[in-house]
Amino acid sequence: MEHDDRFQNVTVVGAAGKMGSGILLLTALEMADQRLKPENTDKYYILYALDVSQKALSGLMGYVRSQVLKAAEKKTVQLRKIYSHRRDLIENSEIIDQYINDVMSIIRPVTTISSAYESDLVFEAASENPELKVRILSDIDRNNPNKPWFFTNTSSIPISYLEKEAGIEGRVLGVHFYNPPAVQKLVEVIKSDKTLPELADFASKFIKNLRKIEVPSNDFAGFIGNGHFMRDAIHGMNVAVKLTSEVSFPEAVYMVNKVSQDFLIRPMGIFQLIDYVGIDVCQYIMKVMHPYVKDEDIHSPLLDKYLELGVKGGQNSDGSQKDGFLKYEKGRISGVYDPDRKEYVPVNELAAVCDTLLGEPPASVVPWKIAVANPKKDEFFKAYFKDMINMDTKGALMAKAYLLRSKEIGEKLVSDKVAFSEKDVNTVLLTGFFHAYGPINNYLTQED
Amino acid sequence: MIAGYNTISMGTGRKEFNPKKERPGLEEYMKEAGQAVLGQIGGAANVDECVVGNFIASRFNKQANLAGFFPYIDEGLRYKPAIRVEGACGTGALALVTGIRSILAETADVALVVGVEVQNTVKAIYGADILAAAGWFKERKDGHAYFFPGKFSDRAGAYFEKFGRDKTRRAMARWYRNAIENARLCPTAQEFTNRVEDLEALGMTEPNPKSFVDNLNVYDCSKVSDGASAIAIVSEEGLRRCGWKKEDAIEVMGFGQAENDITAAPANLTVLDTTRAALGKAFQQAGINREQLATVECHDCFTIAGILAIEALGFAKHGEGPDFVLAGNTSRTGVIPVNTTGGLIGWGHPTGATGVHQAVTIWEQLTGRAGNAQIEIHAGKPFGLTINMGGDDKTLVCIVYKKG
The missing domain is CATH 3.40.47.10 (Thiolase/Chalcone synthase)
Structure with a gap:
């Protein structure tokens, strides 16, 4: 079966979810591109958007349409060539409309899993629950006569576990998109020992067509992305807990978040990132990773505590941020949760004291947005962290410890053979987490 | 006026x-x-x-x-x-x-x-549909998504082939730099607050045919x-x-209007022949020659159009427009200061207003009202000229002015 043919009947499971909707969109665009090739005009292309919620599915269709419009507006130059034979489509607007219709006509929103029984390719993007994923994969495979291929978007569950439990040896590949898939460039690809090479080749071509960056990871729980993120998060939470000998808990959270964002020049502070991913999701990922990591305790009592208190983070269906460790108003941090008082302390009540305690970052500091756009980023960060080396303000000391821990985590991913190279670790953090510099660097050990 | x-x-x-x-x-x-x-x-x-x-x-x-x-x-x-x-x-x-x-x-x-x-x-992608009406609608289907940039990209491509890509691209980048530097002197200009340091390097950005046209980058284009x-x-x-x-007024010394067939392809992509025809009429009616011009407002909807206009004016021979521009002759202190408040690339191009904007600029310059953008007007060269172009060198009006 050729690349184009495998794309003729596809199902995305969990299509209305945060990750599923993006994967559905990207798959729909790829399938439409295949369908619009002159040699494929007489073929049918079907993409089942499978989800349990009718309501979510109708929201999904609106989302996909708006995103296809954006994609079409960006590639109108190519679309005019693709539709050059359609003499009735003259203006850009007519061509864009036709393309949207062509993409949307491929998608079938469905709530019954039996639709997937005729697909040749199944993208699984259900929630990060090993039992649920196994149940879905094995059910589809038992009832599908085509020996379908399965791409799973798991961010932490070993592929070998899924293939063994679901009885789909060789036909499953980890294809881990980052949130939101339509925007994020990174795709982690994970093979088990048995995964057929054709699956990886197919995925590579697909990822390349989407103009995304493929980074291979070994089949080890958490892979590279969460392998780094979870440990980084645990470090941040530990530092905050330790700080409570000096300051209140909300103050500690504020300070660690500030250091990990402003001092380290990252797109988000660590607590904001945990909220973004979801406290529940982070806990779930740690649970999945825990049994596989022998020399470290991948677990956070703090996350357990927050979830018991009903504080979950994550995002609303419109993409806005739910409150978690931090409270958000119009996308800005406005408060910090106090688990003892069970309420948010306004940021302006604690910022002044905490900022004084932390002191200033090096004078050369710039916001992440500016740093990431700097064409000479490496030189900038070398100079910036060099300025930090001899500083002994609380903020600088915390930042340096954080940076070293992040590097240590990265190096361990390589020595544990989760990542194939240091470069892969850096690429994941640069492209999947939008960091402006890779964690494996020598910024703090530079000589004069 | x-x-x-x-x-x-x-x-x-x-x-x-x-x-x-x-x-x-x-x-x-x-x-x-x-x-x-x-x-x-x-x-x-x-x-x-x-x-x-x-x-x-x-x-x-x-x-x-x-x-x-x-x-x-x-x-x-x-x-x-x-x-x-x-x-x-x-x-x-x-x-x-x-x-x-x-x-x-x-x-x-x-x-x-x-x-x-x-x-x-x-959005620009739909604006391109609308502006394409300046050309022949029957050509729209086979035209570029960005129809007019496509037309002038073809002109630039033909010019590259005939006279060399390197010097022409460098001259286009210089044109861009002159335009922005002049715009920075005029508070109403769209690029008034442009702070880019190396404008010529930006102007040299390699065109990207996948998302735009073959021979122009966005800096080669006038503003929306x-x-x-x-x-x-x-x-x-x-x-x-x-x-x-x-x-305090400027006097219209002469004007030249010329129209060309909107359904016909240009006879020579490297020449603006309708512009040349209109200029000839304007100079004749005014009874002056180009050496007497203090300044020109020309229709640089694209950098290449500016260079071709310089050749149509006769300041440089055919094929030598880029050299003329690269030698600094069109800068505000050059032989012939062109587009002293930025032109269509630097000041902006509200299409239906552009011709009037050119006249206002000439009025300001010749009567000493141009503020920071003021150039020196010498007694021996008292005239101002505007070149306003509709479509791909189809609808031309050139006007010669002198202080009253």
């Missing part, structure tokens, strides 16, 4: 521009520019006739019958004759010659001319702009009526 006025050229580049927020419409721009002129000439009572130049509000703004906005500018204009004219990007100067002809025909002593366009109502310009065209009687002195 007297009492010129330009609104800000609004669009990307201006700090106050936010595509997501509601912005002034056609009527607000017309009102701002129109009232500013009326305020300088003693009010609407002094006006005999009104002309508005607008390319295609019918699509950008779903609005036609723009002459009806004159009484909205000022109640005193009610029941006065008014007309709207159109000639794509050459609209503004067509509006001017419409007014000039009324003065010459002695049917008016004071004509109020406004040019206006509001283009940021749609909202704006209006207005000026009063007066007879000697009109001048007195409005209470203006001759030396």
